[in-house]
Amino acid sequence: xxxxxxxxxxxxxxxxxxAINILMTFLRNLRVHRKPGHATRGLICxxxxxxxxxxxxxxxxxxxxxxxxxxxxxxxxRPVWGFFRADRxxxxxxxxxxxxxxxxxxxxxxxxxxxxxxxVKLPFDASHEVMMRDxxxxxxxxxxxxxxxxxxxxxxxxSAIFLHLSKGDYQPTEGCIAVREPAxxxxxxxxxxxxxxxxx
Numbered sequence: 087x088x089x090x091x092x093x094x095x096x097x098x099x100x101x102x103x104x105a106i107n108i109l110m111t112f113l114r115n116l117r118v119h120r121k122p123g124h125a126t127r128g129l130i131c132x133x134x135x136x137x138x139x140x141x142x143x144x145x146x147x148x149x150x151x152x153x154x155x156x157x158x159x160x161x162x163x164r165p166v167w168g169f170f171r172a173d174r175x176x177x178x179x180x181x182x183x184x185x186x187x188x189x190x191x192x193x194x195x196x197x198x199x200x201x202x203x204x205x206v207k208l209p210f211d212a213s214h215e216v217m218m219r220d221x222x223x224x225x226x227x228x229x230x231x232x233x234x235x236x237x238x239x240x241x242x243x244x245s246a247i248f249l250h251l252s253k254g255d256y257q258p259t260e261g262c263i264a265v266r267e268p269a270x271x272x273x274x275x276x277x278x279x280x281x282x283x284x285x286x
Contacts, residue, residue, distance in 0.1 A: 112278045118263060118285040120146060126258035130265070132276065137269045143258035146285050150244040150261070152197045157261050158247060163230040163283040168274070169217065171225040178226065180274040187224065191217040195245040203233050203245035215246055223250050226270055230283065
């Protein structure tokens, strides 16, 4: 459904894509630890960097359910594709595909619907998220493969698990992982779709 988009890096602008891929070494693992004393805040260990993040309003859990406010833990998550608000920000430098979101874009969170945990076009008659939000949380984001193919979608196992932008004071999410925009852009330049993300 999505083709990989190769970013153009200014220092390598004259190199073919294959040469860029050989030169770049992506982070293979991101580990997310809960911040001591803060159930809804975490620390992402990314190579030599440690990045603060927000976690779900109910903390983390291994038995993720729709609407429980938990960030899924103890299971490998991988990036699938990304999204951004073209009217507010520029696409990131990343080898992961990023698509601009529009007013008609939504995400189904109705557990009994055939489109559960899939992007949908608005208007949509079942429960859903609006991707073009009034706040800035979805100005830049990454879809993670929680409850998505190839493992398969299961009802009530949770939907719309993203890595997205945080509010300035790292307010809890509905189950996603959230970071500030400078950290997000750095992460996106360092990872690909084979990177493993684990919330511990």
